Amino acid sequence: MADDDHRALTRNSRYGVYDSPAERAFGFLLVPTFSMLGFVSAVEPLRVANRLSGRALYSWHVVSASGGSVRANNGMRQAADYTVADAPGFDTVIVCGAHEPGSFDSAGACIWLRKAAKQGARLGAIETGSYILAQARLLDGYRCTIHWENMPGFREAFPQIDVSGELYEFDRNRFTCAGGTTALDMMLQIIEQQHGYDLAVACAENFIHNGIRRPTDAQRMTLRERTGITNRSLLECLELMEANVEQPLTPAELAAAVGISKRQLERLFQRYLATTPSRYYTELRLRQGRRLLEQTSMPVTDVALACGFPSPGYFSHRYRALFGLSPREERAVHLRRESPGTRLR
Numbered sequence: 213m214a215d216d217d218h219r220a221l222t223r224n225s226r227y228g229v230y231d232s233p234a235e236r237a238f239g240f241l242l243v244p245t246f247s248m249l250g251f252v253s254a255v256e257p258l259r260v261a262n263r264l265s266g267r268a269l270y271s272w273h274v275v276s277a278s279g280g281s282v283r284a285n286n287g288m289r290q291a292a293d294y295t296v297a298d299a300p301g302f303d304t305v306i307v308c309g310a311h312e313p314g315s316f317d318s319a320g321a322c323i324w325l326r327k328a329a330k331q332g333a334r335l336g337a338i339e340t341g342s343y344i345l346a347q348a349r350l351l352d353g354y355r356c357t358i359h360w361e362n363m364p365g366f367r368e369a370f371p372q373i374d375v376s377g378e379l380y381e382f383d384r385n386r387f388t389c390a391g392g393t394t395a396l397d398m399m400l401q402i403i404e405q406q407h408g409y410d411l412a413v414a415c416a417e418n419f420i421h422n423g424i425r426r427p428t429d430a431q432r433m434t435l436r437e438r439t440g441i442t443n444r445s446l447l448e449c450l451e452l453m454e455a456n457v458e459q460p461l462t463p464a465e466l467a468a469a470v471g472i473s474k475r476q477l478e479r480l481f482q483r484y485l486a487t488t489p490s491r492y493y494t495e496l497r498l499r500q501g502r503r504l505l506e507q508t509s510m511p512v513t514d515v516a517l518a519c520g521f522p523s524p525g526y527f528s529h530r531y532r533a534l535f536g537l538s539p540r541e542e543r544a545v546h547l548r549r550e551s552p553g554t555r556l557r
Contacts, residue, residue, distance in 0.1 A: 228263030234271035236406070239302035239328075241275045241321065242292065243344065245311040248284040250338040253395035254306060260415045261403050269407060275299045277318040285311040296324035305333050309340030309391075313362060313507055322348045332385075336398075339391025346370045356388040357381045364500060365507025368518065378427040397425040439484075445470045446480045453493050457500050460520040463489045498534050501527065505543045512539045 238258060240251065258270035276282050276292035283289050294300070297320065305328045310316045325348045329335055337345050342358040343366065345351045355374040358366050366375055380389035380398040389398040401424060404412035416424055435447050435454075448470045452461060461469070466489060467477040481489050501519040504510055510518070516527035516539075528538050535542060 226263065228259040228261070230262060230268040230271065232268050234262075234268040236270050236303045237301075238270060238272040239275050239294075239299060239305045239333075240272060241277075241296070241305060241307045241325070241341075241344075242282040242284075242290055243277075243308060243310045243316040243341070244283055245285040246282065246308040247311070247339055247391055248286050248288055248290075249393070250389075250391045250395045251284070251290070251308045253393055254308075254338060254399050256419070257396060257399040257403060257415050260418050261407065261411060264414050264418065265407070265411060273299075273302075275305075275324075277316075277321045296320045299324065301331055302328065302333055304336065306336040306338060307341030307344050308338045309343055311340070313340040313343040313365065316344065325350060334385045334387065336386070337388040338395050339389070342366065342375070342388045343369075345386070345388075346373055351386065351388075354386045355381050355383045356386065357390055358388065359391045361503065362507060364503050364518075368504060368508045368510055379425055379429050380427050382427075394425070396421060400424045441484050443480060443484060445472050445477075446484055449477060449480075449489070453496055456520075457497050458518055458520050460493060460497065494530060495534060497521070498527075498531055501531065501539065502535065502542065505539055512543075515539065 240254070242251065255272055258272055261269050273293040274282070274290060275294045275296060277296055279292055279295040281289040281291045296318075305325065307325070321344070325335065325345065329350055335345060335350055337356070339359050340362055342351065342356050343362070345356070346366070346369070351370070351373050355376060357376050357378045357380060360377060363375065363377065366373075378390075379394045380401065381387065382401070387398060387402070389395050396419065400412045400416055400421075403415060404424070412424060416422075435450050436442065439447075439450070441447055441450075449466050452466055452469055463477060464474050467474040470477070472480075477489055481487055481492060485492060497519040501515050501521075504515045504518060505512075508515075512528070513524045516524045519527065521527035521530070524539075528540075531542070532538050537545065
């Protein structure tokens with residue numbers, strides 16, 4: 213196809229991609245090992261809104277810290293249109309975070325995000341993009357959300373920030389989502405805010421998406437869905453365990469809280485999970501510790517306390533028994549996997 217033909221197609225594309233100036237310009241800062249699903253789920257609603265409206269409502273461009281292409285966590289690469297040094301101004305900037313939140317370290321990206329905020333851009337984040345906005349001090353005083361798996365590490369790293377377990381959050385000129393397909397719901401909400409309910413619903417139907425999920429819908433499946441367990445007392449006990457990691461309850465306290473005897477509780481765990489309440493609870497807390505070791509720079513002593521272990525020695529002993537490595541060895545292995553660079557500051 214000749215260049216003139218290509219330009220004519222994109223100016224008036226039936227697919228929703230236009231070269232002509234759009235009403236609103238979005239810039240997506242892609243970080244190495246970003247989620248391709250989250251990125252595509254955010255871009256596609258903009259394209260479909262253009263197509264269904266027959267207007268250039270939105271344009272979008274990819275920005276990277278150093279140019280070239282950016283590798284997603286599935287190994288695919290996305291070409292960048294600009295670097296943070298030469299990117300134009302955008303009405304909205306959305307950060308697509310790294311699979312390993314601490315692996316992206318760029319002072320230039322931090323400066324660029326702060327500059328965009330000063331120029332009045334709305335700032336958004338997908339999944340661990342909230343980490344980068346927080347590191348740039350652009351979420352101080354704002355409410356945000358993040359993927360449930362990254363919640364413990366985020367809370368430890370940024371205790372001053374109000375983080376929720378919502379699917380997505382809007383707080384003035386900041387918006388964040390938990391990642392994955394929640395980016396689709398967040399963007400549909402933006403389209404509804406800017407161009408009305410009918411267009412947002414039409415976009416959702418185009419994706420065969422059964423309505424726009426509410427922010428308060430749960431990020432995770434229910435315990436019943438995750439485990440296949442139907443016994444109400446056992447489910448209540450598992451919920452109590454997940455909610456009380458730092459200060460674990462005793463088996464007797466758990467049993468009393470759900471209205472059964474300790475012996476009945478032990479029988480339920482053996483029947484449905486083939487383990488004891490104490491062992492299940494300990495492994496749950498150790499997995500929480502593993503997430504903290506991967507996501508934060510907390511000393512092992514602090515990780516042990518945050519997971520309800522009375523001493524780092526006992527924590528290390530149980531950790532090695534479950535995972536085959538000590539906490540310090542686990543962290544060393546994890547750090548070797550991370551991309552090199554200097555911390556974002």
